[in-house]
Amino acid sequence: MWIIKKTKDLKEIIERKKSEGLTIGFVPTMGALHEGHISLVGASRKMTDFTACSIFVNPTQFNNSADLEKYPRTIERDISALEAAGTDLIFLPDVQEIYPDQNIVPKKYALGQLEEIFEGKHRPGHFQGVCQVVDILFKAVEPDMVFFGQKDYQQCMVIHALLAQTPEFENIKMHILPTIREPNGLAMSSRNMRLTPTQLNIAPTIFDVLQFFKNNISAGSLTTLLSDGERTLLQAGFKPDYVAIADAITLEPVTNWDGKQKLVALIAAYLGEIRLIDNLILN
Numbered sequence: 508m509w510i511i512k513k514t515k516d517l518k519e520i521i522e523r524k525k526s527e528g529l530t531i532g533f534v535p536t537m538g539a540l541h542e543g544h545i546s547l548v549g550a551s552r553k554m555t556d557f558t559a560c561s562i563f564v565n566p567t568q569f570n571n572s573a574d575l576e577k578y579p580r581t582i583e584r585d586i587s588a589l590e591a592a593g594t595d596l597i598f599l600p601d602v603q604e605i606y607p608d609q610n611i612v613p614k615k616y617a618l619g620q621l622e623e624i625f626e627g628k629h630r631p632g633h634f635q636g637v638c639q640v641v642d643i644l645f646k647a648v649e650p651d652m653v654f655f656g657q658k659d660y661q662q663c664m665v666i667h668a669l670l671a672q673t674p675e676f677e678n679i680k681m682h683i684l685p686t687i688r689e690p691n692g693l694a695m696s697s698r699n700m701r702l703t704p705t706q707l708n709i710a711p712t713i714f715d716v717l718q719f720f721k722n723n724i725s726a727g728s729l730t731t732l733l734s735d736g737e738r739t740l741l742q743a744g745f746k747p748d749y750v751a752i753a754d755a756i757t758l759e760p761v762t763n764w765d766g767k768q769k770l771v772a773l774i775a776a777y778l779g780e781i782r783l784i785d786n787l788i789l790n
């Protein structure tokens with residue numbers, strides 16, 4: 508397994524692999540890896556010949572500096588897990604390597620509504636930062652396929668929009684893989700490491716509420732269903748940012764359902780200092 512820190516070296520290896528006729532799969536991450544990340548590596552290994560994974564805690568996507576500082580970093584463990592999973596190459600750049608000129612005014616990506624609702628609204632600038640780093644990483648790796656988790660549903664749509672508006676990415680195929688959960692339903696997340704044992708017991712309530720929506724939704728007004736879900740979260744000790752049901756494609760919030768439109772339920776809520784997000788396709 509290659510461990511590479513410089514873009515120049517990364518490009519050299521990828522070019523060589525491509526000239527040998529291999530297809531390249533790419534899994535971008537911020538480290539503190541768990542089975543969710545490893546499932547993306549597994550999918551890439553199945554579908555491509557050479558799997559590259561990046562670990563880079565991207566400062567430009569954090570709108571909260573304390574969150575950036577406290578983001579878990581477990582690099583030695585991550586490297587072992589990626590090696591055991593059969594990753595071919597890890598790209599481990601530092602901030603200077605990704606953003607050599609900090610004075611450059613970042614490009615503005617056209618994300619429309621996507622950055623005005625849900626994660627976009629509650630984390631101003633977050634998706635611009637995501638696009639900025641993914642743009643740089645995709646141009647460095649030039650993958651045939653990229654692998655993302657449904658856990659970050661809105662992010663998947665943002666990446667889709669980035670691919671659609673970038674001519675160089677025309678041939679990149681994006682795969683979205685299911686959310687990997689703990690046996691109690693809690694979506695695996697690097698941030699779970701920061702939860703106390705008590706909070707870890709409470710955290711699966713988010714998935715309980717998502718399932719409650721799925722099991723109880725019916726055509727007509729969704730207002731009572733949503734407020735019941737929100738109340739459950741508040742009673743468990745969460746501070747919700749949003750509890751919503753939206754069109755699964757456009758993410759337009761839906762409060763009155765025609766019984767046919769494809770829906771996704773989305774939740775973001777704080778447990779103490781830790782902000783958790785999760786989602787579930789309802790129909």
Ligand code: AMP
Pocket residue numbers: 535536537538542543544546547654655656657658659684685686687688694695696697
């Ligand atoms: P992150 O390191 O949090 O930036 O995540 C890197 C990739 O792993 C993203 O595509 C995430 O959506 C994905 N991911 C994170 N958690 C999970 C999970 N529980 N199941 C599946 N994919 C996940």
